[in-house]
Amino acid sequence: MSQMRxxxxxxxxxxxxxxxxxxxxxxxxxxxxxxRPELVQTxxxxxxxxxxxxxxxxxxxxxxxxxxxxxxxxxxxTYGNIxxxxxxxxxxxxxxxxxxxxxxxxxxxxxxxxxKQLEMILNEPGLKYKPVCNQVECHPYLNQSKLLEFCxxxxxxxxxxxxxxxxxxxxxxxxxxxxxxxxxxxxxIAEKHRRTPAQxxxxxxxxxxxxxxxxxxxxxxxxxxxxxxxxQLTPEDMQSLDGLNRNMRYFEEDSLSHHPNxxxxxxx
Numbered sequence: 001m002s003q004m005r006x007x008x009x010x011x012x013x014x015x016x017x018x019x020x021x022x023x024x025x026x027x028x029x030x031x032x033x034x035x036r037p038e039l040v041q042t043x044x045x046x047x048x049x050x051x052x053x054x055x056x057x058x059x060x061x062x063x064x065x066x067x068x069x070x071x072x073x074x075x076x077x078t079y080g081n082i083x084x085x086x087x088x089x090x091x092x093x094x095x096x097x098x099x100x101x102x103x104x105x106x107x108x109x110x111x112x113x114x115x116k117q118l119e120m121i122l123n124e125p126g127l128k129y130k131p132v133c134n135q136v137e138c139h140p141y142l143n144q145s146k147l148l149e150f151c152x153x154x155x156x157x158x159x160x161x162x163x164x165x166x167x168x169x170x171x172x173x174x175x176x177x178x179x180x181x182x183x184x185x186x187x188x189i190a191e192k193h194r195r196t197p198a199q200x201x202x203x204x205x206x207x208x209x210x211x212x213x214x215x216x217x218x219x220x221x222x223x224x225x226x227x228x229x230x231x232q233l234t235p236e237d238m239q240s241l242d243g244l245n246r247n248m249r250y251f252e253e254d255s256l257s258h259h260p261n262x263x264x265x266x267x268x
Contacts, residue, residue, distance in 0.1 A: 011157055012130055012132055029060045031043065033075065035089075035092045044104050058107045058108070060135060061096070062111055063263075066086070096108045097128045111135040111136070113131075118154070134156055134157075139180055142249055148210065160211065162250050163212045164198050195231060198214070198224065198225075199228050
C-alpha cells in the first residue's frame with residue numbers, strides 16, 4: 001500500500017481523500033447562484049478555466065440554499081435582504097452527476113447538508129451517484145456525532161471545516177463564542193501528550209474517521225499539522241473531548257436562516 005493510501009480515506013466511489021487537508025487552497029465549489037441545473041456545468045467549467053485544469057478531484061455544492069443567478073455572489077434587494085431562487089436540490093444534484101459523467105469531476109459531494117437533505121438526495125429515484133462526502137463545521141464544541149453516525153451508515157465521509165474553531169476577527173464569525181484552543185480540558189490533554197491544542201483537535205477528528213481541514217499558510221503550523229500522525233489519543237482522551245460538545249457554531253449564516261432549506265434549524 002502506498003504512503004498516500006495510508007493517510008487517506010476511501011470514498012464510496014472508490015477514490016481516496018487525504019485524512020488531513022492542509023487548506024492552503026480551496027477546492028472549487030458550486031456557489032448558490034449557480035444551482036439551476038443548466039448553470040451547474042457552466043460554473044464548474046469557469047472554475048476549471050481559472051485553475052487551468054481539465055477536471056477536479058472533488059466538486060461540492062457550497063450550501064443547500066439557492067440564490068438568484070447573476071454576477072453578485074450575494075444578490076440583495078433594495079432593503080439589503082438576500083434574494084433567493086427556487087430550485088429543487090435534487091435537480092442540482094442530477095446536474096452534478098452529469099459533470100462527473102463528462103469527466104469534469106472525479107468525485108462529487110455536498111457541504112452543510114443536514115440529515116433530511118442528505119436523505120432527500122439518497123432517496124431520489126434514478127440516483128446515479130451518492131455524495132462521497134458532506135463537508136460541515138465540526139470541532140469539539142460541535143462534534144456532529146449524530147450526523148457523523150448517519151453519514152457512516154450511508155458510506156458518506158464527513159469532512160470537517162473550522163476544526164480549530166475560528167478566528168473571531170472575521171466578520172462572519174460569532175464574536176461572543178469562546179475560543180476553542182483556549183479550552184482547559186483541551187490544553188490539559190495537549191500538555192499530557194506534549195502536543196499543541198491544535199494538534200489534539202485534529203487528531204480527535206482523525207480517530208473518529210473524519211477528514212479534517214486545517215487552513216494555514218504558516219510553515220511552522222503546516223509542519224505541526226503533519227505531526228498529528230505521530231501520536232494517539234487514549235479512549236479516555238476521546239471521551240473527555242466528546243464531553244466538550246455544546247452544539248455551538250462559529251458559522252451560522254444568519255442572513256439565510258429564514259429560508260426553508262436552512263440546514264441548521266434541525267438537530268442534525
